[in-house]
Amino acid sequence: MGAIIVFPLLYGFLGFLAGIIGATLFNLVASMVGGIEIELSQGFDPPARSPTRPDPYFSDAVTTPGERNPEFHS
Numbered sequence: 001m002g003a004i005i006v007f008p009l010l011y012g013f014l015g016f017l018a019g020i021i022g023a024t025l026f027n028l029v030a031s032m033v034g035g036i037e038i039e040l041s042q043g044f045d046p047p048a049r050s051p052t053r054p055d056p057y058f059s060d061a062v063t064t065p066g067e068r069n070p071e072f073h074s
Contacts, residue, residue, distance in 0.1 A: 030036070
């Protein structure tokens with residue numbers, strides 16, 4: 001009956017000790033080797049959105065100022 005209380009506490013304590021030992025070993029090795037370096041770049045282009053229909057204001061059709069795009073009628 002005492003094992004129900006003792007073993008979980010023992011496992012928690014041993015896990016805590018293993019975490020301390022593992023972190024210490026990692027820090028020692030990382031200081032000698034140089035650790036892990038991550039390089040992040042700024043300013044990426046978001047993926048292009050595919051249009052469902054052509055934009056009436058930006059089209060391949062050449063229009064003069066004040067002339068509406070002939071492809072679209074409202």
